[in-house]
Amino acid sequence: MNIAGKTILITGASRGIGRALVDEALRRGAKRVYAGTRGPLPHADARVTAVKLDVTSAEDIQRAVASIDSLDLLVNNAGIAPYDDLSSPEVLERTFAVNLFGVLNVTRAFLPVLKRSRGAVVNHLSMVALAALPLIPAYSISKAAALNLTQSLRVLLAPWVKVHGVVLGPVDTDMNRGFDIPKATTESAARGIFDGLERDEEDIFPDPASQSVADGWRNGAAKALERQFAAFVPDNAA
Numbered sequence: 001m002n003i004a005g006k007t008i009l010i011t012g013a014s015r016g017i018g019r020a021l022v023d024e025a026l027r028r029g030a031k032r033v034y035a036g037t038r039g040p041l042p043h044a045d046a047r048v049t050a051v052k053l054d055v056t057s058a059e060d061i062q063r064a065v066a067s068i069d070s071l072d073l074l075v076n077n078a079g080i081a082p083y084d085d086l087s088s089p090e091v092l093e094r095t096f097a098v099n100l101f102g103v104l105n106v107t108r109a110f111l112p113v114l115k116r117s118r119g120a121v122v123n124h125l126s127m128v129a130l131a132a133l134p135l136i137p138a139y140s141i142s143k144a145a146a147l148n149l150t151q152s153l154r155v156l157l158a159p160w161v162k163v164h165g166v167v168l169g170p171v172d173t174d175m176n177r178g179f180d181i182p183k184a185t186t187e188s189a190a191r192g193i194f195d196g197l198e199r200d201e202e203d204i205f206p207d208p209a210s211q212s213v214a215d216g217w218r219n220g221a222a223k224a225l226e227r228q229f230a231a232f233v234p235d236n237a238a
Contacts (some may be wrong), residue, residue, distance in 0.1 A: 001120050001162075001197050004029035007070050011055055011106060012078030016173035016192075017124070020186035021049060021075060024194055034068055036078065050150045053078075055102030060108045073197075076103040079177045081139040093139045097103040099142035104149060114173045115160040122197060123150045127210055129167065130217065154202065155230045164202060166193050167217070169209025184208060228233040 006044070008025050012018040013035035016138025025033050026045050035041050036053030051067060054060045055078045080098045084091045108119055114121065129147040132140035147165060154163040172183040184192075184207035203223075205214035217223055 001200070003073075003075060003162070003194055003198070005031050006072040007032040007034070007068075008073045008075065008206075009034040009036060009051070009064075009068060009071055010075040010077055011053060011102075012200065014039060014041055016175065017168075017171060017186050017189050018075075018077045020168050020190035021077065021193065024187070024190040028194060034064075034071075036064065038168070050152045053106075055106050058099045058105070061106055065109045065113075068110070068113065070117065071110055072117045073122065074107065074110050074114060074119070075124070075193075076106060077124045078102060078137075079124060079175070081136050084138050095138040095142045096145070099139065100149065103146055108155065111157070113163065118160060119159075120162040120164060120197070121153065122166060122204075123128050123152065123153075124168060126168050127213065130213070130222075134220060142151045151226050151230075155233050160233070162200075164197060164204055166196070166204045166206060167210045167214075168176045169205075169207045169211075171207060182209070 003025055008030055010018050010021050010033065013022050013127030014037040019218070022033050022035050024044070026047060030047065033048050034051045035043070035048055036051050038052065038054050041050040051064050052060055053064045078098060080095055082091050082095060086092065103123055120215050123146060126143045129143035130141040132144070150163055150165040157163055169182040169191045170181050170188065172185055189206050193204055196206055203217060205211045
């Protein structure tokens with residue numbers, strides 16, 4: 001997908017990678033960028049429209065759908081990463097509500113307009129979807145589930161909508177502030193995401209850390225199984 005001339009919705013757009021994606025989409029010539037946030041989003045570019053969108057709120061999702069009548073690309077970026085030890089069911093439930101069910105519910109809500117445009121969905125995953133980071137186990141588990149969701153939607157929606165997964169490594173955001181490790185900038189991650197999308201990569205590895213495992217993932221047993229299992233689904237299943 002070439003971003004130029006496209007209409008895009010980005011969830012979690014108020015800061016971090018989401019905000020960088022808004023700016024990068026504008027730089028690449030997007031026609032309209034809907035910035036999903038839970039609060040105001042001042043932006044000087046008239047192509048940006050702020051949309052109140054808490055991905056855990058059915059009311060917010062329905063209002064957003066009612067306000068957007070055309071869409072080429074949905075970027076499911078909103079996410080949370082609490083430090084936990086799996087001792088609190090509430091933390092796990094809240095993390096799944098945002099990182100898994102938020103992705104699913106927003107995607108389902110916008111499917112009619114995405115089908116009309118033969119558009120695409122980009123789900124932001126993480127390297128911890130491939131192997132858990134026990135400092136943030138709720139996040140790791142939710143991203144592993146979101147990876148499986150992405151693989152499922154990729155097949156079920158294939159007749160109409162392309163589904164891409166972004167395997168992010170450490171990026172310099174508020175979410176990763178507690179980790180003293182090398183991190184990519186939000187701007188470089190945003191460029192890498194759109195570069196991968198324009199190259200039509202199913203699985204996008206947009207930063208140096210994630211790129212270090214990209215070949216292993218693409219040529220590994222898990223990816224081979226994904227392709228094998230996808231073949232069991234009839235072409236008209238969706």
